[in-house]
Amino acid sequence: MFSNQKMKKFTKSYLVEILEKCDAIVVGIGAGMSTSAGFSYFGERFEKYFLDFKNKYGINDMYSGGFYPFETLEEYWAWWSRQIFYNRYDVEIGEPYKNLFKLLKDKNYFIITTNVDHKIQRAGFDKNRLYYMQGDYGLWQCSKPCHNKTYDNEKAVREMIAKQENMKIPSELIPYCPKCGKPMTMNLRIDNRFVEDEGWHKAHENYLSFLNECKDKNVVFFELGVGNNTPAIIKFSFWNMTKEWENVRYICLNLNESYVPSDIVEKSICINEDIGKVLKELVGDL
Numbered sequence: 541m542f543s544n545q546k547m548k549k550f551t552k553s554y555l556v557e558i559l560e561k562c563d564a565i566v567v568g569i570g571a572g573m574s575t576s577a578g579f580s581y582f583g584e585r586f587e588k589y590f591l592d593f594k595n596k597y598g599i600n601d602m603y604s605g606g607f608y609p610f611e612t613l614e615e616y617w618a619w620w621s622r623q624i625f626y627n628r629y630d631v632e633i634g635e636p637y638k639n640l641f642k643l644l645k646d647k648n649y650f651i652i653t654t655n656v657d658h659k660i661q662r663a664g665f666d667k668n669r670l671y672y673m674q675g676d677y678g679l680w681q682c683s684k685p686c687h688n689k690t691y692d693n694e695k696a697v698r699e700m701i702a703k704q705e706n707m708k709i710p711s712e713l714i715p716y717c718p719k720c721g722k723p724m725t726m727n728l729r730i731d732n733r734f735v736e737d738e739g740w741h742k743a744h745e746n747y748l749s750f751l752n753e754c755k756d757k758n759v760v761f762f763e764l765g766v767g768n769n770t771p772a773i774i775k776f777s778f779w780n781m782t783k784e785w786e787n788v789r790y791i792c793l794n795l796n797e798s799y800v801p802s803d804i805v806e807k808s809i810c811i812n813e814d815i816g817k818v819l820k821e822l823v824g825d826l
Contacts, residue, residue, distance in 0.1 A: 552821050555809065558789055559822075564754035565644060565762055568774035569653040569660065572765020572794050576815035577634025579627065579657065589626050592707055593619060602627075606726075613723060614708035620726060621700035621709065627657045628677035629694060637663035639819040640764070650750040654770055656728055671747040672740075673773055679727035681735040682717035690727045690737045751781075758787045764815055765794050782807050793818055 559565060580586070582601035587594060590605065599605040602623055610616040641663045651660060652671045658678055661667050679690040693715075700709045715724035727735055736744075761778040782790040782804045790808040792798040798810040811818060 552818070555791065556822055558760060558791070558809075559643065559647070559762070561758070562760045562789070563648065563757035564750070565647055565649040565760045566751065566754070566778070567640075567644070567649055567651040568761070568763045568766055568778055569651060569655055570764070570766030570774060570794075571655060571769070572767060572797070573636060573815055574634065574655060574657055574659060574765070576765060576795070577636045577659070579631065579634065579659075589622055590619075596707065606728075607730075612708070613714045614711060617700055617709045617714060618704045618707045621697045621704065624677045624693065624697050625701050629697065631657075631659075633659050633662050634816075636816040636819050639816075639823045641665060642823045643819065648754075650747060652747055652774060654766070654773055668746060669750075671743040673729070674770070675726070675728040675734065677726070677728075680715060680724040681727040681737075682720060682722055683725040683733070684717070684720060684722045685733055685735050686717060686720040686722065688735050688737055690735055690739075691724070755781075755785055756787075759785065759789075761788065761790045763790070763792045763794070766792075767794070767797055779804060 578585075581603050586601055590599065590602065593599050593605060597605075597608060599608055605619060606623065608619070610619065637659050645664065650669045650671070651665060652673060653660060654674045656672065656675050656677050658672075658676055660670055676690075678693060680693045681690050696713070696715060700713050703710055703713065716722065717724055725733075727737075761782055763774060763778055766774045778790060779801055782788045783801075788807055790800065790804060791811070792800060792808065793811045793813070793815055795814050796812055798812045800808040800810060
C-alpha cells in the first residue's frame with residue numbers, strides 16, 4: 541500500500557525548519573533533478589543535438605540511443621561523444637543544483653546519486669561527500685574489462701566533437717584500452733562489466749561510514765527526482781532506513797512521482813511539485 545499524502549501541517553518554512561534542526565541529511569538525487577534543471581533527454585533538446593541520428597536511425601531520445609547497436613565504432617563514438625559533451629562538458633550546472641548547494645552547504649550532509657552528469661560536484665559540493673553510484677559521463681573504461689581503472693575523457697571527447705562528420709568520428713580517434721587493446725567503453729552501470737575503481741570504492745565506504753555515524757541521530761532522508769528506473773538504489777533503501785531507524789524524517793520531492801509506503805507515512809513528507817521551484821522557495825526562506 542502506498543500514499544502520496546502530504547503532511548497536514550506542511551509549509552515550506554516547516555520544511556526549512558526540519559532541515560535546520562536535524563543532525564544529518566542523507567540526500568538521494570535521481571534523473572528528475574536534472575530534468576527540472578532543463579536537461580531533458582528527449583523532445584526539443586534531444587533534436588537540437590541529435591536530429592541527424594533521429595532521422596537516420598529512428599532514435600527518439602538520448603537514453604535509448606545509448607543502447608543502439610551501431611555497426612561501427614566510428615558511429616558509436618560520434619553518438620557518445622555528443623551525449624557526453626552536451627550533458628557533461630558544454631552545459632550549465634542548472635539553478636536547482638545551485639539552490640540545493642545554498643540549502644545544504646553549511647550542514648552535515650552526504651549525497652548518493654544515480655545521475656552521471658557530474659552537475660552535483662560542479663555545483664560546489666564536497667566530492668568527499670558524494671557517491672556517484674552509476675558512473676560518470678566523464679570516465680571511460682576497458683570494455684572487457686581487463687583492469688579496474690577508469691580514464692578521464694574530456695580532451696578526447698572534445699576532439700571527437702570537433703572532427704566528426706556525417707555521424708562518424710575519424711578512425712584514428714577510436715579509444716582503445718592501454719592494457720589489452722580492446723575498445724574502450726563508457727564507465728556506466730549498464731551490465732556486470734561496470735568498473736568500480738578506487739574512487740568508486742572510496743565513495744562507497746564514505747557513504748556507509750556516514751550512515752553508520754548518523755543512524756542513532758536526528759536524520760533527514762531528502763530524496764529529489766528519484767523515479768522508478770532504478771528505485772532499489774536510493775528510494776527503497778531510504779524507505780527501509782526510515783522504517784527501521786527511530787529519529788527519522790523522509791522527504792520525497794518529485795513532480796507527480798512523490799509517494800511512500802503506508803507504514804512510513806507518519807514519518808514522511810511527499811511533495812508533488814517541480815523540484816527547481818520548491819528549492820528556489822526553500823532558499824528564499826533561509
